[in-house]
Every structure is written in structure tokens, then in C-alpha cells.
Amino acid sequence: MVTRHSVLRVTRSHRDKYVRHLLGTSKLSDEQASRDYGANRIQTLEGPAGSGRLVVLPQSACAARQRPADAADPLPMTTTPKLGFGTAPILGRIGRRDSVAALERAYALGVRHFDTARSYGWGEAEGVLGSFLQGKSRRECTIVSKCGIVPVKRSRVLSVAKALAREVRDRAPGVGSMVQRAASSSRFQPTRTYDVRTLNESFETSLRELRTDYLDVLLLHNFDPTMPGLDDVVTWFQRLRQRGSIARYGFAVGCDLVQGLTCLRGSGVLDGAVVQVPVSVALLALSSEWRDVPVLAHSAFRFSAQSGMSFTEILARLGAACRCEAAVCSMFSKSHIESNVATAARVAV
Numbered sequence: 001m002v003t004r005h006s007v008l009r010v011t012r013s014h015r016d017k018y019v020r021h022l023l024g025t026s027k028l029s030d031e032q033a034s035r036d037y038g039a040n041r042i043q044t045l046e047g048p049a050g051s052g053r054l055v056v057l058p059q060s061a062c063a064a065r066q067r068p069a070d071a072a073d074p075l076p077m078t079t080t081p082k083l084g085f086g087t088a089p090i091l092g093r094i095g096r097r098d099s100v101a102a103l104e105r106a107y108a109l110g111v112r113h114f115d116t117a118r119s120y121g122w123g124e125a126e127g128v129l130g131s132f133l134q135g136k137s138r139r140e141c142t143i144v145s146k147c148g149i150v151p152v153k154r155s156r157v158l159s160v161a162k163a164l165a166r167e168v169r170d171r172a173p174g175v176g177s178m179v180q181r182a183a184s185s186s187r188f189q190p191t192r193t194y195d196v197r198t199l200n201e202s203f204e205t206s207l208r209e210l211r212t213d214y215l216d217v218l219l220l221h222n223f224d225p226t227m228p229g230l231d232d233v234v235t236w237f238q239r240l241r242q243r244g245s246i247a248r249y250g251f252a253v254g255c256d257l258v259q260g261l262t263c264l265r266g267s268g269v270l271d272g273a274v275v276q277v278p279v280s281v282a283l284l285a286l287s288s289e290w291r292d293v294p295v296l297a298h299s300a301f302r303f304s305a306q307s308g309m310s311f312t313e314i315l316a317r318l319g320a321a322c323r324c325e326a327a328v329c330s331m332f333s334k335s336h337i338e339s340n341v342a343t344a345a346r347v348a349v
């Protein structure tokens with residue numbers, strides 16, 4: 001769908017693909033796309049009836065020079081997303097020793113934004129992060145955690161099963177999907193909750209595991225418009241903020257982005273909140289009415305695999321499309337950490 005007056009900054013190589021994707025048509029041939037929309041000037045495309053207008057701004061230096069000074073609505077890169085370290089694989093896909101090694105490597109290279117959740121690593125990821133951060137300057141770090149998904153109770157059986165699963169996967173990579181199926185068995189499945197008492201217990205556990213007395217951001221995991229008791233949750237968030245236990249609160253939106261944002265705004269709870277969302281076409285084409293909402297974007301590499309867009313482009317576009325404070329990535333191999341830190345630094349210049 002083309003949003004009203006979406007303005008995309010695109011490189012030449014992705015422009016035609018995007019035009020086709022956003023117009024929801026595969027009818028545009030490469031030749032036609034290149035002839036009609038390929039010139040280095042602003043292009044205005046009419047989307048399907050009533051859906052609005054898409055303006056494509058090619059981004060070469062030459063295109064920028066040729067663009068008239070009063071060119072409609074060009075988007076500067078308004079924010080520079082920081083690189084965030086995603087901890088979802090800790091004590092799940094990645095064992096303790098490799099998790100700590102990755103945290104150490106990322107920290108040594110300057111990463112200070114850490115994204116975790118009560119549910120990650122079947123409830124054990126926060127503990128690994130907390131023990132890693134002990135003795136490091138708390139004020140220098142941004143710790144984001146989430147409540148709302150309760151992990152299964154910690155047990156010896158579960159720990160042994162997880163370690164065994166990693167071992168089997170590493171020795172016989174072919175059985176990866178079998179291991180994944182076993183891990184998703186209902187016995188190990190977390191449960192969702194919006195009950196404030198349970199959320200509060202979860203938050204207290206998070207503080208304990210993370211060895212801190214406050215979180216920079218506390219998010220409600222998997223928010224969707226059908227959830228009951230949103231007002232109660234926000235009242236509780238505000239109490240935590242007043243007493244200094246969290247600096248900010250927000251929502252990890254687990255549904256259609258614009259639908260989620262519309263519901264949060266309609267309920268009067270979006271002001272001052274942070275949202276966490278996966279990188280998506282919808283996020284990169286977000287209309288200006290959402291531009292002030294602080295965003296923590298995640299899963300850039302999943303999006304990269306689907307769209308063919310590089311991490312460099314994703315970061316640049318995130319910075320132009322929304323108030324993206326951080327791009328949170330799972331990165332446990334040495335080369336990925338180093339490459340992502342270098343990319344984020346390059347984009348920030």
C-alpha cells in the first residue's frame with residue numbers, strides 16, 4: 001500500500017524494486033520503471049485509487065544537485081540510530097561462554113545499548129547481561145527490557161535440554177530444525193500476560209537479574225490492539241517512572257505497525273512512549289504524523305535477507321524515516337559485531 005505522501009530516499013539500485021513493491025504491482029517492467037521513474041529528479045507516482053502519493057527521491061550526489069531548492073518535502077536524516085546489542089539468543093541459540101564473549105567484544109567496540117526481555121533465554125538472558133554489566137558504568141549504558149511474556153519456570157531439566165540441544169545442533173547441523181521443533185514444544189512455551197501484578201513481579205525480577213535499580217526503557221512485550229487493560233498497564237508504567245525505577249516506557253508492537261500506533265494514539269498513551277518494532281517496508285515509509293515517536297528498530301538482518309537492502313542503507317533510511325534511536329541486532333559472531341559497529345559508525349558520520 002502507498003501511504004499518503006510517503007517520501008522515500010532510495011538508491012538507484014533499489015528504486016525500481018521499491019516502486020513495484022509499494023505500488024503493489026509487478027506489471028511495471030524494468031524498462032518502463034527505468035524510463036518513467038529512473039531520471040535523477042523528483043518523481044511523483046499516483047498509487048492505486050485513493051491511496052495517496054509516493055515521491056521517490058534518488059539519492060546520488062548528482063540527483064541532489066539537480067533537485068530544485070523547493071523540492072517537496074525532502075527528508076534529512078533526522079536521527080542517527082545507535083547500534084544496539086540484542087540478547088534474544090543468549091542461553092537459547094548461544095551458550096553462556098559465547099554470549100559473554102560477544103558482549104565483551106561489542107562493549108570493547110563501544111556498543112552501549114542492550115536490549116533484553118524477561119522471557120529471553122527461557123528467563124536466563126537478563127542474568128547473563130546483568131552479570132556482564134556488573135562493574136561497568138551503569139550511566140553509560142542503556143538497558144531496555146520487556147515484560148508481558150512469562151518464561152517457563154527455570155529447572156535443571158530445561159537447562160540440560162538447552163545445553164544438549166546446542167551440542168546436537170553444533171555436532172550435526174542437519175538436525176537444526178528438529179532441535180527447533182523440540183524447543184517450541186508446548187512444555188517450554190512462555191505465556192503472555194497483561195496482569196499488572198504479574199508484570200510487576202516480572203519487572204522486579206528483571207531489576208534483580210540485571211543487577212540494577214532502574215531501567216532506561218521498560219517495554220510491554222507483544223502489544224496488540226486486542227490486549228485488555230491497557231490503561232492499567234500505563235498507570236503502572238507511570239508509577240514506576242515517577243519513583244525513578246524506569247526512565248521511559250513503551251510498547252514492543254507485535255501487530256501491523258500503523259494499526260498499533262493508531263491504537264496507542266487513540267488510547268492517549270503514545271505521548272512520551274517508545275515503540276519497538278521490526279524493520280519493515282511500513283517502518284521505512286512511515287508517514288510524517290508518526291515522525292516524533294521514538295523508535296527502537298529490531299531485526300534489520302531479517303529484513304535485509306527479505307529485501308536485499310544492505311545494513312548501511314537500512315540504518316540511513318531508518319534515520320530519515322522515523323526518530324529511530326537504536327537498531328537492535330543479534331550479533332554473536334566476531335565478524336558480524338565488527339562489521340556492524342563499523343557500519344553504524346560510517347552511517348553516523
Ligand SMILES: NC(=O)c1ccc[n+]([C@@H]2O[C@H](COP(=O)([O-])OP(=O)(O)OC[C@H]3O[C@@H](n4cnc5c(N)ncnc54)[C@H](OP(=O)(O)O)[C@@H]3O)[C@@H](O)[C@H]2O)c1
Pocket residue numbers: 085086087088089115116221222252253276298299300301302303311328329330331332333334335336337339340
Ligand atoms: N520486541 C520484540 O518483540 C523483538 C522481536 C525480535 C527481536 N527483538 C530484539 O531484536 C534483536 C535482533 O533480532 P533478530 O535476532 O530477530 O534479528 P536480526 O538482528 O535481524 O538477525 C540476527 C541474525 O543476523 C546475523 N547477523 C548479524 N550481523 C550480521 C551481518 N553484519 N551480516 C550478516 N548477518 C548478520 C546474526 O548472526 P550471529 O548472531 O551469528 O552473528 C543473526 O543470525 C533480538 O536479539 C532482540 O533483542 C525484539
